[in-house]
Amino acid sequence: MVSIGLALLATINGLVLVYFLAINLVYILTSVRALQVIWQYRQRLQAFNLLDPSRARASPPITVLAPAYNEELTCVESVRSLLTLDYPRHEIIVINDGSTDGTIQQLMSAFELAPRPRLATAEIPAARVRQVYQSRAYPNLWVVDKENGGKADALNAGVNYCNTPLLCAVDADTLLERDALTRIVRPFLEDSRTVAVGGKIRVINDCTVRSGIVTQAKLPKNFLAAIQTVEYLRAFLVGRVGWAALNASLVISGAFGLFHRGSVVDAGGYGSKRTTGETVGEDMELVVRMKRLFTDWGRPCKIDFVPDSVAWTEVPESYRVLGRQRDRWQRGLIESLTRHRTMLFNPRYGPTGMFAFPVFFFLEGLGPVIELTGYVGFSIAVYSGQASGAYVIGFFFLAFALGVGLSAVAVLIEEVAFGRYGRITDVFKMFVLAAVENFGFRQLNTYWRARGLLHTLTGKKAWGKMERKGFRAAADTSS
Amino acid sequence: MSGWFEFLIGRPADQLLSLGEVLVILLVATTMVVLVTLVLACGALLLRRRTVSARSAMTVRHGGWQRSLQAVLYDGASAEDLTGSIAPASGTDFLNFLLLYVRRLDGSEREQICALAEPHLPRMVTLLTHRAAGRRMRAVQTLGELGLPGYGDQVIAALDDPSPLVAMVAASTLARAETPEYAGAVLAHLDRFAHWRQDFLSAMLASMGIGAASALRHALADDDATSRIRAVAADALAALSDPLAADPAAEVLGSSDDIELRAAALRLLASVGRAKHLSVVREHAAAEELPVRLAAIRALGRFGERTDLPPLEEAAREAPSPWVAIAAARALKEGGGVEALEALAGSQHPRSALGLQVISESRSW
Numbered sequence A: 001m002v003s004i005g006l007a008l009l010a011t012i013n014g015l016v017l018v019y020f021l022a023i024n025l026v027y028i029l030t031s032v033r034a035l036q037v038i039w040q041y042r043q044r045l046q047a048f049n050l051l052d053p054s055r056a057r058a059s060p061p062i063t064v065l066a067p068a069y070n071e072e073l074t075c076v077e078s079v080r081s082l083l084t085l086d087y088p089r090h091e092i093i094v095i096n097d098g099s100t101d102g103t104i105q106q107l108m109s110a111f112e113l114a115p116r117p118r119l120a121t122a123e124i125p126a127a128r129v130r131q132v133y134q135s136r137a138y139p140n141l142w143v144v145d146k147e148n149g150g151k152a153d154a155l156n157a158g159v160n161y162c163n164t165p166l167l168c169a170v171d172a173d174t175l176l177e178r179d180a181l182t183r184i185v186r187p188f189l190e191d192s193r194t195v196a197v198g199g200k201i202r203v204i205n206d207c208t209v210r211s212g213i214v215t216q217a218k219l220p221k222n223f224l225a226a227i228q229t230v231e232y233l234r235a236f237l238v239g240r241v242g243w244a245a246l247n248a249s250l251v252i253s254g255a256f257g258l259f260h261r262g263s264v265v266d267a268g269g270y271g272s273k274r275t276t277g278e279t280v281g282e283d284m285e286l287v288v289r290m291k292r293l294f295t296d297w298g299r300p301c302k303i304d305f306v307p308d309s310v311a312w313t314e315v316p317e318s319y320r321v322l323g324r325q326r327d328r329w330q331r332g333l334i335e336s337l338t339r340h341r342t343m344l345f346n347p348r349y350g351p352t353g354m355f356a357f358p359v360f361f362f363l364e365g366l367g368p369v370i371e372l373t374g375y376v377g378f379s380i381a382v383y384s385g386q387a388s389g390a391y392v393i394g395f396f397f398l399a400f401a402l403g404v405g406l407s408a409v410a411v412l413i414e415e416v417a418f419g420r421y422g423r424i425t426d427v428f429k430m431f432v433l434a435a436v437e438n439f440g441f442r443q444l445n446t447y448w449r450a451r452g453l454l455h456t457l458t459g460k461k462a463w464g465k466m467e468r469k470g471f472r473a474a475a476d477t478s479s
Numbered sequence B: 001m002s003g004w005f006e007f008l009i010g011r012p013a014d015q016l017l018s019l020g021e022v023l024v025i026l027l028v029a030t031t032m033v034v035l036v037t038l039v040l041a042c043g044a045l046l047l048r049r050r051t052v053s054a055r056s057a058m059t060v061r062h063g064g065w066q067r068s069l070q071a072v073l074y075d076g077a078s079a080e081d082l083t084g085s086i087a088p089a090s091g092t093d094f095l096n097f098l099l100l101y102v103r104r105l106d107g108s109e110r111e112q113i114c115a116l117a118e119p120h121l122p123r124m125v126t127l128l129t130h131r132a133a134g135r136r137m138r139a140v141q142t143l144g145e146l147g148l149p150g151y152g153d154q155v156i157a158a159l160d161d162p163s164p165l166v167a168m169v170a171a172s173t174l175a176r177a178e179t180p181e182y183a184g185a186v187l188a189h190l191d192r193f194a195h196w197r198q199d200f201l202s203a204m205l206a207s208m209g210i211g212a213a214s215a216l217r218h219a220l221a222d223d224d225a226t227s228r229i230r231a232v233a234a235d236a237l238a239a240l241s242d243p244l245a246a247d248p249a250a251e252v253l254g255s256s257d258d259i260e261l262r263a264a265a266l267r268l269l270a271s272v273g274r275a276k277h278l279s280v281v282r283e284h285a286a287a288e289e290l291p292v293r294l295a296a297i298r299a300l301g302r303f304g305e306r307t308d309l310p311p312l313e314e315a316a317r318e319a320p321s322p323w324v325a326i327a328a329a330r331a332l333k334e335g336g337g338v339e340a341l342e343a344l345a346g347s348q349h350p351r352s353a354l355g356l357q358v359i360s361e362s363r364s365w
Helices: A002-047 A053-058 A075-083 A103-111 A151-160 A180-184 A186-190 A223-245 A261-266 A282-296 A319-339 A347-365 A367-383 A389-418 A424-436 A441-458 A471-478 B002-009 B019-074 B079-084 B088-102 B107-120 B122-127 B133-146 B152-160 B164-176 B181-188 B198-206 B210-221 B227-240 B243-255 B259-272 B275-284 B290-303 B306-318 B322-334 B338-345 B352-360
Strands: A062-068 A090-097 A113-115 A129-135 A141-146 A166-170 A194-203 A208-210 A213-216 A256-260 A302-313
Touching: A002 A223, A002 A302, A002 A347, A002 A367, A002 A389, A002 B133, A053 B198, A062 A075, A062 A151, A075 A090, A075 A103, A075 A141, A090 A103, A090 A151, A103 A113, A103 A141, A141 A151, A151 A166, A151 A261, A151 A282, A166 A261, A180 A186, A180 A194, A180 A256, A180 A302, A186 A194, A186 A302, A194 A223, A194 A282, A223 A302, A223 A319, A223 A389, A223 A424, A256 A261, A261 A282, A282 A302, A282 A319, A282 A347, A302 A389, A319 A347, A319 A441, A347 A367, A367 A441, A389 A424, A389 B019, A424 B019, B019 B079, B019 B088, B019 B107, B079 B107, B088 B107, B088 B122, B088 B133, B107 B122, B107 B133, B122 B133, B133 B152, B133 B164, B152 B164, B152 B181, B164 B181, B164 B198, B181 B198, B181 B210, B198 B227, B210 B227, B210 B243, B227 B243, B227 B259, B243 B259, B243 B275, B259 B275, B259 B290, B275 B290, B290 B306, B290 B322, B306 B322, B306 B338, B322 B338, B322 B352, B338 B352
Parallel strands: A062 A090, A062 A166, A090 A141, A194 A302
Antiparallel strands: A113 A129, A129 A141, A166 A256, A194 A256, A208 A213
């Protein structure tokens, strides 16, 4: 009996070791590629003027889709920000997803909305549309007022009314930088096989916002929000850049992504209960589905990422809300991966099937459970005398050092390549946070993600409510 | 089992460390993590200081050059004084400074700026063979913006650079030069940009100006050229509103099966077509291929006759594709068929909202 237990313990610890080696190998690989790509990108930006007038003339029209549900606190400021976008030809469609607060009233009074007919150009199933409005003050602003159906359903309603070749999906509480569209459209100009492009998300908490524009980037005062700033830098500047460079992107953030409209329609739109099935991770699910379907149909499908096209978003400042968010993200990840599990180790899907999908499935999807098991298993091994303390400490030190190193690389890339944080103390603090996050926050995050995995198995579908301060409040606080 | 750990750490599992030893190791490990972080943070701090001081030095330097440049351009000051004040080590920075101005100016002022750049351009030629594509890109851009026509051969040669991005920078700068003789070279290399968006390529070609129209017409009519190049040429000619391109466009419609090429030829006719081209446009107004049909409908809206309004109204009401219906309704409005749209808007037809939509719409761009 004891020998079986010891063998089991050895197996678990061996598994954790393999997991640890594999995930860090992947992180190092994506980091190295990300460094290369960003270095080259910086060089090409010097020679290639994105705001060149000939490019502006050739820029394809874009429709920005902003679904809103009970966003009365932030919707007006967000729409104002969208109206300042510096892009030659763009429309904005805000989709009010049956809000029960004053979202539609706020929009109507702020932008002088009036009912207008508008023919739908696609028929993706979505909840009933009550009315379509156009702004008298801003003719490129439209509002689709519909019955509640969830975020994916709202986006599908927006896609139905989109009549431009490209559509940009953003969260209603997201602030896009003025040149965000000009920058994110680049891969579509350079490669007509591109079907989707992700932009970089930055944390807006405590930043100074004036007229819908972030005028000064600051590290949030709140500890959790500050840690998430470092996390976002790591996820976008190392993860997304690296995966896109390996032509194996599987995720485009729902907060900011640009899509080829026809491809979204052909893929059946966002996953909702009226289309391909409900999911809490509709952003990832759509990307994975496009990749899968287009490969099956023999259609080109390139998914890219632009590191200097920026959207700002508010992140949770309480453990409760953050825990719910991470739980939901993990459920979305697992749902998307299991729904398209046929891609797993399938050479038909190229680097995505053979590399990215297994990494996301085994290391990101099941990772939290393996990591938690590792903490327990190693403790038992040390306690029972089966492993020396030096080995375990050495192992964890290496794990933490790699974790710190990865985050530090992301902060370094941010400072060297983009330098958005004007105060050097903020950059200094980010390095400290890169170390601090490994002691407590990382374990807590692992717990939340493991809980998400458990909730996937038990069929939990809830979204959880995000509590927002609103950008105006954020601006007031910082000034 | 214990052997497995012994293999990993070189120490039997039963020889565990004491609590004190564990604490020492933990302390050392944590200190190392903190030190590594501090080193990186200090590195970033130094980097920031260096960047800030380099930027402020550059601002001062550029401020001085700007005053001298204005004196040369507008007060008749000697150019030699300015060129003589540029240290060889600052040559590249001076070229970068001149690049900021060269696009905003033309005529003699532009020529003066190019003359100021001339002594420093040879170092850019050496960079054309640099192994980093970014450096080559910058060199091509500098030579293309400040060194044409003198360095035209080098920039044209860069169209064959192994990096497609370097080739694109070469093509863009040659196109911006608005010199017709470069049009042939750029057109001959368009295949290098096989995946670039067609609108982008045609806008780039159109930026060469009406002087390039002859080369573009030749490309459009060339049966040996790829359909994509011909389509790009057609769209560029449409942007240039070249009236002489209408006949070749009509001929393309009679001879090509390629969807994109036919659609581009119809877009060209929408821009410059005349009554004699209407028959060939009408033939395509019911085409099965959506891009071709949409382009033909839009062309009819631009220069169609009264007799074209009923089929457009029919399409607006009954076409299964909403895209065709919208294009037809807009063509009706543009072609003078507003009363037909008003009738549609006032009817009980399922598409009545479309009539109202198009009557009331003013494109937001």
